[in-house]
Amino acid sequence: xRGPYVAVIGAGRATGEQERVAEQVGALLxxxxxxxxxxxxxxxxxxxxxxxxERGGLTVxxxxxxxxxxxxxxxxxxLPTGMGELRNGLIARTxxxxxxxxxxxxxxxxxxxxxxxxxxxxxxxxxxVTAPDGGPTYPVMGSPDEAVAWLLRxxxxxxxx
Amino acid sequence: xRGPYVAVIGAGRATGEQERVAEQVGALLxxxxxxxxxxxxxxxxxxxxxxxxERGGLTVxxxxxxxxxxxxxxxxxxLPTGMGELRNGLIARTxxxxxxxxxxxxxxxxxxxxxxxxxxxxxxxxxxVTAPDGGPTYPVMGSPDEAVAWLLRxxxxxxxx
Amino acid sequence: xRGPYVAVIGAGRATGEQERVAEQVGALLxxxxxxxxxxxxxxxxxxxxxxxxERGGLTVxxxxxxxxxxxxxxxxxxLPTGMGELRNGLIARTxxxxxxxxxxxxxxxxxxxxxxxxxxxxxxxxxxVTAPDGGPTYPVMGSPDEAVAWLLRxxxxxxxx
Amino acid sequence: xRGPYVAVIGAGRATGEQERVAEQVGALLxxxxxxxxxxxxxxxxxxxxxxxxERGGLTVxxxxxxxxxxxxxxxxxxLPTGMGELRNGLIARTxxxxxxxxxxxxxxxxxxxxxxxxxxxxxxxxxxVTAPDGGPTYPVMGSPDEAVAWLLRxxxxxxxx
Numbered sequence: 001x002r003g004p005y006v007a008v009i010g011a012g013r014a015t016g017e018q019e020r021v022a023e024q025v026g027a028l029l030x031x032x033x034x035x036x037x038x039x040x041x042x043x044x045x046x047x048x049x050x051x052x053x054e055r056g057g058l059t060v061x062x063x064x065x066x067x068x069x070x071x072x073x074x075x076x077x078x079l080p081t082g083m084g085e086l087r088n089g090l091i092a093r094t095x096x097x098x099x100x101x102x103x104x105x106x107x108x109x110x111x112x113x114x115x116x117x118x119x120x121x122x123x124x125x126x127x128x129v130t131a132p133d134g135g136p137t138y139p140v141m142g143s144p145d146e147a148v149a150w151l152l153r154x155x156x157x158x159x160x161x
Numbered sequence: 162x163r164g165p166y167v168a169v170i171g172a173g174r175a176t177g178e179q180e181r182v183a184e185q186v187g188a189l190l191x192x193x194x195x196x197x198x199x200x201x202x203x204x205x206x207x208x209x210x211x212x213x214x215e216r217g218g219l220t221v222x223x224x225x226x227x228x229x230x231x232x233x234x235x236x237x238x239x240l241p242t243g244m245g246e247l248r249n250g251l252i253a254r255t256x257x258x259x260x261x262x263x264x265x266x267x268x269x270x271x272x273x274x275x276x277x278x279x280x281x282x283x284x285x286x287x288x289x290v291t292a293p294d295g296g297p298t299y300p301v302m303g304s305p306d307e308a309v310a311w312l313l314r315x316x317x318x319x320x321x322x
Numbered sequence: 323x324r325g326p327y328v329a330v331i332g333a334g335r336a337t338g339e340q341e342r343v344a345e346q347v348g349a350l351l352x353x354x355x356x357x358x359x360x361x362x363x364x365x366x367x368x369x370x371x372x373x374x375x376e377r378g379g380l381t382v383x384x385x386x387x388x389x390x391x392x393x394x395x396x397x398x399x400x401l402p403t404g405m406g407e408l409r410n411g412l413i414a415r416t417x418x419x420x421x422x423x424x425x426x427x428x429x430x431x432x433x434x435x436x437x438x439x440x441x442x443x444x445x446x447x448x449x450x451v452t453a454p455d456g457g458p459t460y461p462v463m464g465s466p467d468e469a470v471a472w473l474l475r476x477x478x479x480x481x482x483x
Numbered sequence: 484x485r486g487p488y489v490a491v492i493g494a495g496r497a498t499g500e501q502e503r504v505a506e507q508v509g510a511l512l513x514x515x516x517x518x519x520x521x522x523x524x525x526x527x528x529x530x531x532x533x534x535x536x537e538r539g540g541l542t543v544x545x546x547x548x549x550x551x552x553x554x555x556x557x558x559x560x561x562l563p564t565g566m567g568e569l570r571n572g573l574i575a576r577t578x579x580x581x582x583x584x585x586x587x588x589x590x591x592x593x594x595x596x597x598x599x600x601x602x603x604x605x606x607x608x609x610x611x612v613t614a615p616d617g618g619p620t621y622p623v624m625g626s627p628d629e630a631v632a633w634l635l636r637x638x639x640x641x642x643x644x
Binding site: 166196219229238240241242243244251254257 | 382388399403418
């Protein structure tokens with residue numbers, strides 16, 4: 001049996017530190033047997049795929065455009081959805097859990113979707129948000145190890161909300 | 162010529178104050194000749210439709226489910242997309258600008274989408290967000306009048322970003 | 323109460339005869355109080371909107387691209403979905419019934435979707451199809467009057483299948 | 484480099500003969516190094532996945548619902564899109580070519596989409612269609628071997644249309 005599907009979300013243009021975090025996240029997920037989902041492009045997406053690929057992990061990219069060749073070279077499966085940014089919602093929906101690393105507005109849309117759908121999500125150096133009613137949001141963690149450990153535990157044994 | 166398409170986004174369960182704001186926003190938009198878009202359900206969505214409807218405005222609801230009758234009674238056009246929360250992306254994409262009133266995680270996904278697409282957006286008592294890089298976000302305003310005035314001006318004469 | 327939502331489907335490049343049929347279909351639908359849905363572009367889509375518009379009907383276009391100005395001038399509501407041809411499925415889903423006039427491959431996809439969803443559908447000079455198991459398909463009619471009359475009756479009082 | 488992505492489309496309830504054809508198609512595709520795409524459910528979809536899986540092929544299922552466990556047991560990657568039948572368009576779009584085996588109305592929608600997008604498509608015992616203008620359609624072939632050989636050739640060296 002294959003492990004859970006975990007999406008690594010973040011921007012196509014990332015800092016060196018964000019890419020290091022994403023690569024480490026991808027590597028840890030692959031070691032745990034997880035399938036690594038992402039938007040399939042560069043930056044954080046490519047770094048997480050590279051990390052997973054180097055550990056023999058399976059990586060799936062849901063591309064916004066219609067051209068498979070836009071996917072990064074570390075994708076096992078590249079799916080050009082042609083849905084533009086609407087594919088962000090598809091990433092959140094097809095993932096069992098998500099890790100956000102840095103990220104732009106597209107990442108924020110994925111965070112919103114994932115939380116709306118009740119998917120466990122953890123952020124490492126990503127968006128900080130405050131709800132209108134001041135309600136609870138997602139955990140913020142400082143290292144890839146903590147984030148991956150928390151997420152895999154939460155997917156396996158969800159905390160009641 | 163009909164005016165711009167403006168989405169009013171917010172939660173299906175809203176406070177009385179949020180509904181008053183949304184209704185006033187809808188009324189002001191209708192008076193300005195705008196088409197009022199929303200997710201078509203209750204709470205902030207219904208309140209904005211009611212406000213627009215009472216001023217003779219045109220209202221369009223993009224419903225998440227497959228049943229037209231789930232739309233509120235103030236919709237001129239009710240479209241049951243059956244796309245679930247993915248329809249949030251469709252609302253952002255088909256709007257020329259957006260006003261967020263309160264809101265839950267679904268609203269945050271719409272905010273992310275809209276900003277990603279470069280749509281002008283203003284918040285009244287809604288999500289506060291801080292980007293990973295500390296970059297600029299959307300304006301927060303205290304009253305429906307200010308918010309509608311800012312948004313219509315921004316749609317007509319976009320500020321360079 | 324507004325009438326049913328009826329999609330008129332067909333190609334963006336149509337023959338003069340197809341456009342005459344589509345315009346007549348649109349006019350008859352508007353007279354019956356129906357909302358006329360379509361892909362919002364030219365050919366059969368524009369002709370059906372023109373027919374409806376001239377009788378004071380309400381027309382809604384679900385455009386494939388991201389630019390509202392691509393919609394024809396007879397649309398009451400123009401929604402640029404940015405979903406490309408995937409919006410064909412949205413047309414079938416949001417309609418209570420459909421009339422196919424001529425049409426290309428995109429029209430065939432809409433026919434497939436609509437029949438899959440159990441929507442009543444009638445064809446006038448459109449695709450003829452034979453199922454692998456030789457099962458029943460949709461009725462083919464020779465005139466706009468017959469087609470509209472059959473469809474509105476079927477929407478109001480569905481025949482058991 | 485992985486081979487092309489080929490979708491095998493057909494009904495969830497299929498005849499024994501259709502399942503034999505689909506399994507053989509899946510096996511031939513896997514031997515050729517292709518990724519086998521499908522709607523991920525039973526009948527023709529499961530049979531094609533079984534054929535590919537037994538030859539060590541990679542299989543991807545785009546499920547209509549939101550539950551990964553609805554995917555058949557021969558899927559390498561199962562993606563619950565939650566888009567309902569709209570996922571049919573996604574299958575056509577993400578495939579480099581398609582083989583239709585038998586099939587119901589959903590299959591017809593995929594055929595329409597694929598042809599609209601200019602994807603090569605071949606049918607084995609599937610829908611027969613006649614265009615309004617009597618124009619060319621897709622080839623119909625009698626055996627899995629012929630169909631797979633034609634499709635892989637057409638993907639590699641497209642015939643001008």
